Amino acid sequence: MRIPGGYTSVDAERLVTEPVKESVRTPFARDRARVLHSSALRRLAAKTQVMVAGEADFPRTRLTHTLEVAQIARELGEALGCDPDVTEVAGLAHDLGHPPYGHNGEAELDRLCASIGGFEGNAQSLRVLARLEAKVLDADGRSVGLNLTRACLDAACKYPWQRREGTVKFGCYADDLPVFDWFRQGAPPGRTCLEEQVMDWSDDVAYSVHDVEDAVHAGLVPLQAFTSAIERDDLVAIAQQRFGSSEGALAEALERLIGLEYWPSSFDGSMGDLVRLKTFTSYLIGRFSVSAQVATQVGYGSDRLTRYDADLIVPEEVRHEVSVMKAVAVKYVMNREGAEGEYARQRERIAELVHALVLDEGRALEPWLRPAYQSAPTDAERLRVIIDQVASLTDVSILDWHRRLCR
Numbered sequence: 001m002r003i004p005g006g007y008t009s010v011d012a013e014r015l016v017t018e019p020v021k022e023s024v025r026t027p028f029a030r031d032r033a034r035v036l037h038s039s040a041l042r043r044l045a046a047k048t049q050v051m052v053a054g055e056a057d058f059p060r061t062r063l064t065h066t067l068e069v070a071q072i073a074r075e076l077g078e079a080l081g082c083d084p085d086v087t088e089v090a091g092l093a094h095d096l097g098h099p100p101y102g103h104n105g106e107a108e109l110d111r112l113c114a115s116i117g118g119f120e121g122n123a124q125s126l127r128v129l130a131r132l133e134a135k136v137l138d139a140d141g142r143s144v145g146l147n148l149t150r151a152c153l154d155a156a157c158k159y160p161w162q163r164r165e166g167t168v169k170f171g172c173y174a175d176d177l178p179v180f181d182w183f184r185q186g187a188p189p190g191r192t193c194l195e196e197q198v199m200d201w202s203d204d205v206a207y208s209v210h211d212v213e214d215a216v217h218a219g220l221v222p223l224q225a226f227t228s229a230i231e232r233d234d235l236v237a238i239a240q241q242r243f244g245s246s247e248g249a250l251a252e253a254l255e256r257l258i259g260l261e262y263w264p265s266s267f268d269g270s271m272g273d274l275v276r277l278k279t280f281t282s283y284l285i286g287r288f289s290v291s292a293q294v295a296t297q298v299g300y301g302s303d304r305l306t307r308y309d310a311d312l313i314v315p316e317e318v319r320h321e322v323s324v325m326k327a328v329a330v331k332y333v334m335n336r337e338g339a340e341g342e343y344a345r346q347r348e349r350i351a352e353l354v355h356a357l358v359l360d361e362g363r364a365l366e367p368w369l370r371p372a373y374q375s376a377p378t379d380a381e382r383l384r385v386i387i388d389q390v391a392s393l394t395d396v397s398i399l400d401w402h403r404r405l406c407r
Contacts, residue, residue, distance in 0.1 A: 002026050004083040006306035011151035015130075015182055016138050018147065028085035031152040034135060035089055038146065040096040040128045041066070046394035047100060062102070065206060066095050072289060073202035079293045080312075081304030082195050089148070090155035090199035097124025099391040100398045101346040108347040112354050113387050116380040122158050122171045124391055129153065130179040132388060134368065144179070151307070153183040155195035160184060175384070187308070194305055197312035205288040208325035211333065213281045216267050221332045223266055226258050239327035245320055253320035257284075284325075291318045349402050350390065356405040357386045364405060365389050 003012050004026055012027040025033075035041060044063035070091030077087030098121045099105040109119035129145050136147035148156075157180075159171035172180040187193070192200070215221040225231040236250045257263060262283045267273045295313040296305070333339075357364060362373035362382070366389065373385040393401060 004028065006081060006304045006309075007083060007086075007151060010186070011307065012149050014147050014149055015179060016136055016144050016147050018136065026083070026085065027149050028083050028089065028152060031089045031146070031148045032085045032092070034146045034148065035092040035096075035129075038096070038128075038133050038135075040133055040392070041092060043392065043394050044095060044098070046396045047098060047102070062095055062098060065210065066092060068206045068210060069094065069199065069203050072206055072285065073199045076202060076289050076293055077195060077198045080194070080198065080296060080310075082198060082306050083151075086151055086155050086195045087198050087202075089152040090195055091202060093125060093129055093152075093156040094158065094199055094203060095121070095125065096128045097121045097126070097391065099124070099350075100393050100395045101343075101350070104343045104346050105350055108350045109354075109387060109391060112351060113383060116383055117173050118163055119387060119391070120159075120163070120168075120170050122169065123163075123173050123176070124388075126153070126157065126172055126180065127176055127388070129156065130176065132392070150183045150185070151193075151195070153179070154187060154193050154307075155199065157183075157192065157196060158200055160187065160192060161190060173384075175381075191308070193307045194310050194312060195307070201292055201312055201314055202289070204322050204326075205285055207329075208322045209281050209284045209288070211329035212325055213277060215329060215333045216264065216277060217269075220336060221328060223264055226263075232258075235324055235327045235331060238330050239320075239323045242330060243323040243326065245316075245323060249316070249320050250324055253317060254324045256317075257321055257324065288318055288322060291315055349398065349406075352406045353398065353402050354386060354390055357389065358383065360405065362386075364401075 001009075001012065001020055002023060002025075003009060007028075014027075041063065044066055045061050047062035070088045073091035074084045074088040078084040099109055099119075101108075103121075106119060106121045113119050129148060130153065131143055131145050133145040134143065136144050138144050154160075157171045159167075159169045160180075161167075161170055162172050162174060162177070163170040212221065216223065232251070232254055236247050236254060239245070239250045239254075240247050260283070262276070262280050264273070264276050264280050267277060292312055292314045295315050296310060299313045300310040362370055362385070365373055365385070369385055369389050372388075373382055376382045376385060390398070
C-alpha cells in the first residue's frame, strides 16, 4: 500500500479491512473514486444551492457547487503540502448530507426531529459516508458506507463534536459515535485537521463568489446598486449581523472589492459581459485562495503541511471581503421578494411528507432503508430512518413523494 508523504499507515486505515486490489493508487485516491461514484453525490445535481435546482440552466446546483469546492480545495491543499486527494475528498463529501431545499430543508428537518437529537447536514454527511452509501459491509452484514480511510473521514468532518448546548452546528449523531470515535483517534478534541480547514475555506470562497455570479446572471443583483451609499450600508449591516466583525472593517472590505478593476459595472448577458463576469469570479477565487496559502506558509514555513501540523491562516481583511460577498447573496437572493413564501411551502412539504411516512409505518420507504426501519427497536430509531429517507430526496423527487403520500 503506497501512502503519500506526510501521512501514516494509521491515517490510511479503514474501519473494515479490505483486500488491496492494486498498488498503483494510494488509499486516498481510492477514497476519491468512491465518493465520485456515490449515489449521494449524483443526487446533489437536483438539490438547491441558492437558486432552486431546475429553475434555470445557468445557476449552480449543490453538485456543481461541490465540484467547485473540491477543485479549489485540491489546489489549495496541494500548495500547502496536503495530499490533494484527501482535500478533494473533503470537498466532494462536505454536502452529501444536505436535504432537499438546502438550509431551509435542513432547518425544518431539525425542528421535526428535535426529540431524537435533531438534524444537521454535516452530521448527516457522516451518516451517508459511514452508513447509508452502499459499498462495504462489516462481518455482521451491516453497512459501513464507503469505508473511507481515517484521514479522509476526518477531513470531511467540519464540526468534530455531537450536538451541545449553545451550538447549532455539529458533526455527529449519537448513534454514529462508534465510527466518529474511530476516525478521531489521536485528534485534538474539538480541533479540525488542516485538510478540513482547507475544505471549509474553499467552501466559503466558492459560494461567496459563485452565488453572486449566479445572482448577477439571473438579474437579481442590480450592479448599479453598488453606487448607492444606502445599498452599501445595508450590505454591511447584513454582513455584520450574519457573520460578525465590525461594521467599519466590513465597509472597508466592500469598498476594496468595488474598487477592484475587475469588479463588474454592468451585465446584459452579452458575450463581453459574460467574459467580464467570469473574469471577476476567477480573480476573486484566486485572491481569496492565494491569500490563505501565503499567510499559512508565512506562519508555518514552506515545508509540507498535513493533518495537525498547522492551522490554515486567512487574513482578517480577506475574511471580511468574503463576508460582504455572502451578504450580497443574502440581500438579493435569499431575502428577495416572494422568497419567504416559497420557503414556507418547502417547509410545509417536508413536514407533511415526514408525517405521512410515520403514519405509513415504513411501507413506502425505499428497499435499501426498509430493513433498518423494520428492525429498529424504538420509535426514535424508526423516525431517524424516515429522516434518512427524506434527507436523501432531491428538490425534484420530493414533489413526487409528496404527491403520492400526502393526498
